[in-house]
Amino acid sequence: MLPPIAPTVLERNPKFKVLYDDISQNKLNPDASTKDEKKQRLIDQAREEFNTKRTDLAKTEILKSSLESLSARAADLPDELHEVVTIVAAQLNGRIPPSDREILQEDIEYFTEHIIPISRALSTHLKSTALQLCRIAIPECPSSSPSYLPQSPSPIPIPIPIPG
Secondary structure (H helix, E strand, C coil), rough: CCCCCCHHHHHHHHHHHHHHHHHHHHHEEECCCECCCHHHHHHHHHHHHHHHHHHHHHHHHHHHHHHHHHHCCCCCCHHHHHHHHHHHHHCCCCCHHHHHCCCCCHHHHHHCCCCCHHHHHHHHHHHHHHHHHHHHHHCCCCCCCCHCCCCCCCCCCCCCCCCC
């Protein structure tokens, strides 16, 4: 820790005050260790990259999990889309060996061709899940009012990573 300087000393020596303020605020930490701004910038950058990757991974895992539960729950999807969603979810979760990918290529193409109804059903499922989580997190909110959920202007297809 830097030793305190009497205010009278700083008043009588304005140049020393400027130097002391610069050192205590810009060059040294409160424990008198040297500030390493370059190192701190690198740490902050690495932390930001880590958080971005972690967020992207969480989004991917949520989509994979939601696709898996969508295949069993979405009443508004035709039967053939239920089957395709089940196959794609299994492949995304690593339950289909790479040797079978060629056989399933037509199913993946069918999935891609029908991404709009699948993404709408997925969006509905995710909104329902978010509403349930909000009811758990904020029990005092009325259960019939999803007004605390963000509103999207229109259903937007969600990009789903399809292994190739």
